[in-house]
Amino acid sequence: MTKSLIMDMFVTATTWTSTTKFSFRFSFIFILSFVFLKNNGAFPLLQYINKPFVLWMQKLTPWFSEHILHYRYDYNIFTNGSGDTSYDWISLFILFLVALGGAILWTLLDKKSENYNRCYYWLTVIVRYYIALMLINYGAIKLVHAQMPPPGLTRLMQPLGEFSPMGLAWTFLGFSKGYNIFMGIVEILSVLLLFRRTAVLGALITLATSVNIMTINYFYDVPVKLVSTALFLLSLFLLLPYIKTLYGLFFEEKYVRLPLIRRPAFNAVWKRKSVLFFKIAFLGIFAFQQFSSLLTVQKQISLYFKKSPLYGIYQIDRSDGPQTTLPKDWHTIIFEYGESATIRDQYYQPVREQFQLDTSNSTVTLNRYVFDYKVAENGDVNLSRELNGKTEEIRFIKRDPATFELKKRGFNWIQEYPYNR
Known part of the structure; x- marks a missing residue:
């Protein structure tokens, strides 16, 4: 595309060149179809209007992938947390072909504009x-x-x-x-x-x-x-x-x-007022949607990221004699959210472990064993369990996250030397 064409493209000139008109026809079809199908939460309520078309694309794209492109990757994984699935890229290619074909047909049918x-x-x-x-x-x-x-x-x-x-x-x-x-x-x-x-x-x-x-x-x-x-x-x-x-x-x-x-130009007063009313109403709906969405996000954060009562990083202390209830190679355990803990073994490899916590009875089920637990004043957690006539005790020594370099290093106006750790 030449510089002169870019300068002249889509301006409010009386007469457009053939190239400009074709470029606009293609852009018009491609952009509108992309916005309509890839709304991504932009236009309020559009997800309800475009749903039948999205479902139709979810049928067309796999068929096109298999029979036309002979595509070998999984084209049935629709848009999820990833917007770059095979389905997304192939559907984009389909929109490109639709826009190109539509622009050609539009050009053949419209000779006067x-x-x-x-x-x-x-x-x-x-x-x-x-x-x-x-x-x-x-x-x-x-x-x-x-x-x-x-x-x-x-x-x-x-x-x-x-x-x-x-x-x-x-x-x-x-x-x-x-x-x-x-x-x-x-x-x-x-x-x-x-x-x-x-x-x-x-x-x-x-x-x-x-x-x-x-x-x-x-x-x-x-x-x-x-x-x-x-x-x-x-x-x-x-x-x-x-x-x-x-x-x-x-x-x-x-x-x-x-x-x-x-x-x-809108000659009729009612048309001008209708456009203004529609804009205000549209933005009002969007603002309301934003406010309610943020409230929903805050509720989800408080629900799904609710801190465990044992929230913390603990080193497993094995100084009180042999322990058979927990694997010997467990070194560190992290209680953060929900009922899933992260364990680091002696080689610092991560292991995910489910646990159950009963705060009313002060018991925790870990590695299929039920322990009584008590939280000390310094934050350490002491576990105990009767096993084979003996009481097995385990201590989780709590580490303060504020001691991490990433946490304790704050903002500094004056630095005599770079602090790059």
């Missing part, structure tokens, strides 16, 4: 809202430090070599609440896209934001590469008409004026 200014305007509205609402979603959840939580006890005891690239990125980003709030504020600034007068500034912000998200996803193997790339390309799409102007501003030291996207 000189431009698509009105369609372009409404397409930019959908794109602006799609980017803004999705990033506001992500930004809001970062403000409450819920997307990337701070490292818990299990993470603190996990050697660096056991981290996956995504786990490393999530731990790094989640460590700082302040940085999460900063990321959340930057993403929420995409609200500027909701207004025509600030749309260019908003697109510049979301372009930079989406580049950062996209590169983290690529280089740390976070499976949201498809959607983050889409956010970047859609932000770039919004800036296409302004590239020449922005180039002059940043590289040629020119005084420039950013043209405002011309909204289609």
Whole structure:
């Protein structure tokens, strides 16, 4: 695509070139179909409208994978925590083919239209809202430090070599609440896209934001590469008409004026008021959905991340004689959430172990044995059990997480030397 074409593409000119019209037809079909099927929580209530189409795609994509592409990987794993499944990429390819075929058919059927200014305007509205609402979603959840939580006890005891690239990125980003709030504020600034007068500034912000998200996803193997790339390309799409102007501003030291996207004229007063009412109502529904969603997230966090009454990191003390109830190679045990403990053996290999805690009777079932337990004033846990006429006692020596270098090293204005441990 030449520079001159990019400069002229999708502007409000009276007559468009054939190449510009075909490019727009393809973009129009592809973007709308992508937004409709890959809503990702952006537009409120859309998940109820597009559900039949999503179910239809879940039938078409496997058939297309098997009979047309002869694809060998598992194409029946639909979008889950990963947005980069085989199904996602193949469905994206199907949307590309549909858009290409639709653009060709549209070109053959429409020989008279000189431009698509009105369609372009409404397409930019959908794109602006799609980017803004999705990033506001992500930004809001970062403000409450819920997307990337701070490292818990299990993470603190996990050697660096056991981290996956995504786990490393999530731990790094989640460590700082302040940085999460900063990321959340930057993403929420995409609200500027909701207004025509600030749309260019908003697109510049979301372009930079989406580049950062996209590169983290690529280089740390976070499976949201498809959607983050889409956010970047859609932000770039919004800036296409302004590239020449922005180039002059940043590289040629020119005084420039950013043209405002011309909204289609509404002659009737009721039409103008209806559009305004719809916008206010739409944003109101979105705001309500955001508020209720954050409340739900907070409830889920308190429910699923409820700390165990024995919450802590403990070293298993074996100084009180032989112990037969617990494996000899158990070295450290971590009680964090729920009724699943993480054990580190003498070789520091991780083992997951289920346990049951009865706080009313002060008993804990661990390794299929029922122990009486007592929590000492210093936080240590003493276990005891009658076995073969003898009382076997085990002591869990508690470690204070605040002693970890990652926890005790705070912010410092003055540093005479680098503190890199």
